[in-house]
Amino acid sequence: MNRASHTLAVVGPLDLDLTFSCGQAFRWQRVDGGWSGVIGRAEVLARPNGAGTLAVEILGEDPGEDSLQQYLRLDEDPRVHLEHAEELRSVPGFLPLLGLRLLRQDPWETLASFICSAAANIRKITTCVEGLARGAFPPAEAIARVREADLRELGLGFRAPYLLGTARAVAAGSAWSWERLRSGPIEDARKRLTALPGVGPKIADCVLLFGLDRLEAFPVDRWIRRATQELSSRRRARDQELADWARRLGPGRGYLQQILFHLRRTSGPLPALAPETRRRPVTAGRPATARRPARAR
DNA sequence: TCCTCTCCTTGCTT
DNA sequence: AAAGCAAGGAGAG
Numbered sequence: 001m002n003r004a005s006h007t008l009a010v011v012g013p014l015d016l017d018l019t020f021s022c023g024q025a026f027r028w029q030r031v032d033g034g035w036s037g038v039i040g041r042a043e044v045l046a047r048p049n050g051a052g053t054l055a056v057e058i059l060g061e062d063p064g065e066d067s068l069q070q071y072l073r074l075d076e077d078p079r080v081h082l083e084h085a086e087e088l089r090s091v092p093g094f095l096p097l098l099g100l101r102l103l104r105q106d107p108w109e110t111l112a113s114f115i116c117s118a119a120a121n122i123r124k125i126t127t128c129v130e131g132l133a134r135g136a137f138p139p140a141e142a143i144a145r146v147r148e149a150d151l152r153e154l155g156l157g158f159r160a161p162y163l164l165g166t167a168r169a170v171a172a173g174s175a176w177s178w179e180r181l182r183s184g185p186i187e188d189a190r191k192r193l194t195a196l197p198g199v200g201p202k203i204a205d206c207v208l209l210f211g212l213d214r215l216e217a218f219p220v221d222r223w224i225r226r227a228t229q230e231l232s233s234r235r236r237a238r239d240q241e242l243a244d245w246a247r248r249l250g251p252g253r254g255y256l257q258q259i260l261f262h263l264r265r266t267s268g269p270l271p272a273l274a275p276e277t278r279r280r281p282v283t284a285g286r287p288a289t290a291r292r293p294a295r296a297r
Numbered sequence: 298t299c300c301t302c303t304c305c306t307t308g309c310t311t
Numbered sequence: 312a313a314a315g316c317a318a319g320g321a322g323a324g
Contacts (some may be wrong), residue, residue, distance in 0.1 A: 118317095120318080
C-alpha cells in the first residue's frame with residue numbers, strides 16, 4: 001500500500017473537530033492527534049500542525065495536495081461568507097464557529113448518506129453509512145445490485161427502498177450528469193434530485209450544498225427551521241418562507257447554514273435579528289410595480 | 298395547488 | 312416502562 005504525506009497551507013481559521021463532527025460528513029473518526037477518514041480511494045489522517053498548516057498522511061491512492069486542499073476547502077477563508085451577512089456577527093457564539101470548513105464531498109456519497117439521514121440522528125446515520133462502506137464508498141452501480149433486505153440488515157429501515165431506488169436510477173441514468181447539476185440552474189438541479197425516491201427538498205439541498213459546491217443552497221431541517229424562525233421572528237413560517245428569508249444572508253448562505261445548524265443544536269434558541277432594512281436590488285428590466293412575476297410553470 | 302396528518306425503522310433517552 | 316426524539320419523504324385526504 002502506498003504511503004504519502006503532505007503539509008497543506010491553511011487560509012483563515014480551521015477547527016477540525018467542528019468540521020468533522022458537525023453533521024456534514026459521517027465517516028470521519030477522531031483518532032489520537034487528529035481525524036481519519038476516506039477521500040476517494042485513500043485513507044487519510046489529518047493533524048493540526050500549527051503555523052497555519054495541516055499535516056496530512058495518506059495510505060492508499062494519493063489524491064494529491066490540490067485535491068486535498070479542495071476537499072477540505074483550505075484555500076478559502078470561511079469569513080468571506082460573512083460579507084453579505086454582517087448581522088450574524090451579533091449572534092452570540094457564531095463567530096468562534098467560523099473555523100468550520102464546509103467539505104467538498106463526493107456527490108453520490110452525499111446523496112446516499114443523506115437518504116439515510118431521514119428521521120435519524122447523526123449517530124444512526126453514521127452507523128448506516130459505515131455499514132454501506134468498506135473503504136471507498138460503493139458506487140451507485142454496486143448498491144443498485146443488492147437486495148432491499150441487505151440494506152434493511154444494515155439498519156436503514158424504511159429508507160432501504162429509497163436508497164435502492166435512487167441507486168438504480170443513478171446507475172441506469174445514462175443522462176445523469178453531476179456536472180450538469182453542479183453548474184446548471186439550481187432550480188433544475190433541485191427538480192432532478194427531488195424526482196429521486198427518498199429525496200425531498202431538504203435532502204436535495206444537502207446534496208447541492210455538501211456534494212455539488214452550491215453554497216446558495218439552504219437546507220431547512222428541524223434545527224434550521226427553529227433557528228431561522230427565531231432569527232426572523234416568524235414563529236409559524238413555512239420552510240419555503242424561511243429559505244426565502246435566508247437569501248438576505250447572501251450567496252454563501254449555505255455555508256452559514258452549517259454553522260447555524262451546529263450553533264442551534266448546541267446552544268439553544270437564537271436571538272431575533274433586526275428586521276431587514278436594506279433595499280432589495282432592482283431587477284433590470286422589470287418595473288418596480290410588477291411585484292409578483294408569474295411563476296414558471 | 299397547498300396544507301395537514303400518518304406512517305415508516307431503529308435505537309437511545311427520559 | 313411507555314413515550315419522545317432524531318439533518319425527512321411519500322401518500323392520502
